Amino acid sequence: MKNIYNKVKHIAVCVFLAVAVSSCNNDIEDIGGAEQNYNTAYGLLHANTNLTTFAKAIELTGLESILNTTEDFTYFVPDNTTLDAYLVANGYVNDLGYPDINLVPVENLKQLVLSHVVKGFKKRVAKLEGVEADYLETGEYATMANAVNPDLYLLSINVTNGVLKVNGSDKVAPGLDYYGTNGFVNVLSNVIELTPPAPVITSLSQVLASPGDVITITGQNFVKVKSVRFGSTAAAITVVSRTEIKATVPSDFDSYSLIVVETDFGISASSSIGLKYLLYEDSLKGTGGGWGGEVIWQSTEKVSRGTYSIKKVIGNWEGITMKSNIILNTTDYQFFKMSVFSTESTKIFVNINSNDLYNSAKGTTVTLVPGQWNNISIPISDLHPELISGGNFDEILIQEFSGISLTPGSVIYIDDLGFL
Known part of the structure; x- marks a missing residue:
């Protein structure tokens, strides 16, 4: 692989210079030309004046020691404009109404940072004609946040004709990637959120039930389930997977009830069982x-x-x-x-x-x-x-x-x- 990247260096420098002429949002103004090839992925991130908000988040969370290493990394980083919009949307603004990364709780900020980093490989998006290299392919990837919290969603990547979409983003991310000695930095126009949404019930295994019956609840986002309630009564449950729960109908069930699933991330819309x-x-x-x-x-x-x-x-x-x-x-x-x-x-x-x-x-x-x-x-x-x-x-x-x-x-x- 070392030989492959040596072959890529010269061609990639030319490609970068050509793109830099026509690109303003993602220029790495503090690093030019061939020097970019000899910086680490972490160094590229800090040198890019368009990614300073994300760099500040790394500093606030004390993650420099695990990110600023010679190991391989692939970064997916929202630019300043995108991350600032996210801060405003979530209420992290100062007294003057400006977005302020300092207001995000450290643990939340740490998860946010790690959700944008895949450790252990360096794969680029933009393919160079006639050059064999490690290219990012469509699929699901575990981020550094997943290693800390396995209940989080995996990172969803889609690469089609050199265009990158991350985590189902409505806005496509630029296909341009910045390459360093140990990885790549992909600049995004969306913020990655791996936190599961509220649970959803799609079906019940039976429409009528008796106390003691074990029914199967099928749905989505059954992650960190806190309870399944029949009306106001909590049922005994077994969480089989993210899409399936076994629930025992409570002893006080009469003939009808509304069922809801509650997780750490929200409460489902109700689903009815039985007859009124x-x-x-x-x-x-x-x-x-x-x-x-x-x-x-x-x-x-x-x-x-x-x-x-x-x-x-x-x-x-x-x-x-x-x-x-x-x-x-x-x-x-x-x-x-x-x-x-x-x-x-x-x-x-x-x-x-x-x-x-x-x-x-x-x-x-x-x-x-x-x-x-x-x-x-x-x-x-x-x-x-x-x-x-x-x-x-x-x-x-x-x-x-x-x-x-x-x-x-x-x-x-x-x-x-x-x-x-």
């Missing part, structure tokens, strides 16, 4: 009836969750009704949900209009896939709440509605019926 009002879980919260075949209100033959389900032997146009022991209002809910297992392919009609149970214009139909649990979610709007006086209701109708002949003894099982 569960009319049937293992028993009916009210009274039930039906016509046609037999109804068993606590059957153990086919159960989606828990111990019991409703078994209905059903023929053409036969069905059941369930009357809640409390009055419900359509404005309190967005969905009607239930799980239905059918032994035959059929269609059912659902109606919540207690004043006119048998009018098909006042409900909606759902086609059932036989031989499996159909997890059904019907928007309340599909049940025509505008036709219900005051939106109040307390009765639900489920009726066979296929219009075809069913095998005698055809059965549907209903479980976990309620409103969200």
